Amino acid sequence: MKKKEEQNENCLYFDISKQERDSAIRYLLETIIKSRNETDFPSNYYTYDEDVNVYLAHLLFAVSLPEYHEMAEPYLSMDTSDILRWVRATEDRTIRYFIFKVNADHLLIHSAIFNSLGNNHLKKIFQRSDRHFQEVAKLYYEQAAAYHKRIYRKKTGVGDVLVKLAHYFECYQGVLIHVRRQYFSFVNSFRDQAFDQFVGEIKNYEQDIQRKIKMDRFLDLYGKWLATKNPIYLREVQEVAQDLKQLDPEFRFDADRETNGFGGGYDETKCA
């Protein structure tokens, strides 16, 4: 138990259901399609590219998750020489593909969504232009597509997307710039999801405890009423039964049956 807890220290788990994940990606996809229409670059404008919309929606969603950053961080650099050095240092095509892809995605997202490339004011003289980053990102996407093709030895959906991103990089960058505001509003609400769920868990826990306490009280009073037939107890039983019904709408207690002499008017199955 302790070991398991220690293992999980740096890897926190939040139960995002498949439904929530799908719903988030669907929202991002709709936002991208809407933005494409608004930026005069609708889907399938130059070529069939609905697959790129799906890729971008998944990418935006991934970027909103901390684990994506943990995974990508060690392979990211703004310096092309670093990238080339890392690529040369390995013979593994999958790692080479990953390095190019993750850096291309990084340039796309950071130039379009975060607008955080070349923001180092201290080094303004050496600042690289937007055009420079665009060209580098295109090159990375081309390389990623090439390595992807070598890995799978056939045409693949992801390979096609990477080629399209390389060819029409500026257009997709423009779409993502347009998506920026909706993306941040999505991220803000999505980032609160774990906390909102946590608050919900506490509410459920408190309600459960309250229900158990009320049920104990109810059974105690009901037992006294059965033993003594004292109407004071019946009145109290009715009051507690009302409270219980509010906490658990399925709880049933028939007071009329009690007063008319038909005992056992509560649903025992709900007392567990």
Added chain:
Amino acid sequence: MPTARRMDLEGGMMRRSARKYKAKARRLLQLYSLWQETRREELQQKWMGLLGEILDLEPEFSLRREFQNAF
């Protein structure tokens, strides 16, 4: 006031220095994360206990930011 309501109201507010509660909050998040994975009842008791300790020490401590950073 019920704890959940308190948490709701306090979400997003972190006015005082929270450094000394960070360790407890981090532990709470770990236990909560493990509980999310396993749904083991004793873990829920543990993280609930820690939550109580944190709120007793600092009623204005906000876990919202901790959650935003962690998940």
